[in-house]
Amino acid sequence: MKVQCCIVGGGPAGMMLGFLLARAGVTVAVLEKHADFLRDFRGDTVHPSTLNVIDELGLLDDFLKLPHHKISRFAGQFGDTRVQIADFSHLPVRCRYIAMMPQWDFLAFLAAHGRQYPDFALLMQADVQELIEADGRVCGVRAMVSGATVEIHADLVVGADGRHSTVRAKAGLEVDVLGAPMDVLWFRLAHKAGDPEEMMGRFDAGSILVMLDRGDYWQCAYVIAKGSAEKVRAAGIEKVRATISRLMPAFADRVGELRTMDDLKLLTVGVDRLKQWWKPGMLCIGDAAHTMSPIGGVGINIAIQDAVAASNILAAPLREGRLEDSDLAAVQERRLFPARATQAAQVFLQDRIIAPSLAGTDGGKVEVPFIVRLMQWFPVLRRLPARLMGMGVRPEHVRTSPG
Numbered sequence: 215m216k217v218q219c220c221i222v223g224g225g226p227a228g229m230m231l232g233f234l235l236a237r238a239g240v241t242v243a244v245l246e247k248h249a250d251f252l253r254d255f256r257g258d259t260v261h262p263s264t265l266n267v268i269d270e271l272g273l274l275d276d277f278l279k280l281p282h283h284k285i286s287r288f289a290g291q292f293g294d295t296r297v298q299i300a301d302f303s304h305l306p307v308r309c310r311y312i313a314m315m316p317q318w319d320f321l322a323f324l325a326a327h328g329r330q331y332p333d334f335a336l337l338m339q340a341d342v343q344e345l346i347e348a349d350g351r352v353c354g355v356r357a358m359v360s361g362a363t364v365e366i367h368a369d370l371v372v373g374a375d376g377r378h379s380t381v382r383a384k385a386g387l388e389v390d391v392l393g394a395p396m397d398v399l400w401f402r403l404a405h406k407a408g409d410p411e412e413m414m415g416r417f418d419a420g421s422i423l424v425m426l427d428r429g430d431y432w433q434c435a436y437v438i439a440k441g442s443a444e445k446v447r448a449a450g451i452e453k454v455r456a457t458i459s460r461l462m463p464a465f466a467d468r469v470g471e472l473r474t475m476d477d478l479k480l481l482t483v484g485v486d487r488l489k490q491w492w493k494p495g496m497l498c499i500g501d502a503a504h505t506m507s508p509i510g511g512v513g514i515n516i517a518i519q520d521a522v523a524a525s526n527i528l529a530a531p532l533r534e535g536r537l538e539d540s541d542l543a544a545v546q547e548r549r550l551f552p553a554r555a556t557q558a559a560q561v562f563l564q565d566r567i568i569a570p571s572l573a574g575t576d577g578g579k580v581e582v583p584f585i586v587r588l589m590q591w592f593p594v595l596r597r598l599p600a601r602l603m604g605m606g607v608r609p610e611h612v613r614t615s616p617g
């Protein structure tokens with residue numbers, strides 16, 4: 215198989231880039247190792263910046279027909295003090311909310327629209343294992359597709375294969391590890407009439423719980439100290455239920471829904487960034503270039519923004535067969551600042567809020583951080599986290615047209 219662009223990974227970054235390039239007349243193959251888009255929770259937050267991109271593509275009305283739930287505020291509780299942290303209702307965009315939508319619906323939507331273009335191929339169960347190189351340049355990949363080895367040759371290979379990227383490892387790109395003090399145990403609790411309609415974060419000494427309203431259930435993140443999952447598991451489900459009831463007394467009536475520790479799924483958290491996102495013939499974007507912490511729920515959206523920037527810069531050179539290394543460097547140059555600034559904010563919050571909270575002993579006192587107190591005195595300041603979370607740093611706009 216020979217295409218102009220071979221994209222490894224059918225996550226948010228890969229599917230959006232595949233769709234945009236095919237729409238612009240570039241022949242594309244997206245290779246996804248799973249058989250479908252269904253998998254453990256990886257973030258279902260479609261932020262205003264992504265909704266804007268979908269709007270620019272003329273697909274917003276169709277997109278909003280998919281089942282979703284709107285969130286326009288984020289509240290927190292530190293110890294006994296309840297505070298408002300972000301309010302999206304003032305953003306200068308059409309959709310002033312986060313659309314909570316299962317990620318598989320979002321990816322299936324992009325796949326369905328991609329397939330409308332003859333230049334778009336999506337290969338499922340295609341596990342990329344090697345890069346093909348010639349004359350110091352990446353010129354394709356070797357993948358296991360339904361049990362057989364297949365070679366796909368391309369002018370450009372894009373690694374959009376997430377935090378454990380095979381492409382970046384095989385290319386030998388150097389990674390700066392910024393680190394994270396926490397891991398997350400995910401679980402669900404039923405949503406009941408009268409529950410608050412917002413995203414909530416509860417910070418207490420030794421424990422943090424974040425709850426995302428999914429309409430008929432709550433997606434809950436029990437944040438634990440890095441590497442402590444086995445200890446939490448050994449302490450047993452009763453201890454987890456008691457902690458949740460203490461953090462959110464209103465939910466004590468349903469913690470029995472957690473029957474065993476198997477109802478909690480561990481997702482490890484990491485923050486890192488490639489020093490150089492490309493080498494001749496290949497480029498990394500999304501988590502493969504800069505693995506994001508779940509803080510702010512911005513990872514999907516920054517991956518989408520990378521895809522928009524990459525297609526703006528690369529579509530014409532790829533289509534016209536004149537791709538240069540300088541085009542790949544231009545993508546990194548465009549997206550490095552947003553990735554670096556967002557990760558710096560995540561690391562700041564990890565160090566100032568998450569780590570001290572987790573280091574406390576159960577029952578100890580947690581203070582409202584000064585910056586959050588300021589937001590209560592001056593509500594206009596709540597627009598800043600809303601802007602950063604909702605729109606990101608340097609929002610991208612679709613500059614390509616249907617080819």
Ligand SMILES: Cc1cc2nc3c(=O)[nH]c(=O)nc-3n(C[C@H](O)[C@H](O)[C@H](O)COP(=O)(O)OP(=O)(O)OC[C@H]3O[C@@H](n4cnc5c(N)ncnc54)[C@H](O)[C@@H]3O)c2cc1C
Nearest residue numbers: 223225226227247257342375376481500501508511513514
């Ligand atoms: C606990 C946790 C919670 C999070 N919550 C949120 C949230 O609420 N909101 C948010 O915006 N972000 C969240 N994130 C971050 C978010 O998941 C990522 O930033 C985002 O998914 C990155 O998108 P991506 O397309 O770059 O990579 P991914 O979404 O990781 O997609 C990579 C794709 O590549 C495929 N793949 C991998 N290797 C290969 C291979 N060798 N061959 C073929 N295919 C391959 C994978 O199957 C996958 O489909 C969270 C992260 C964590 C750890």
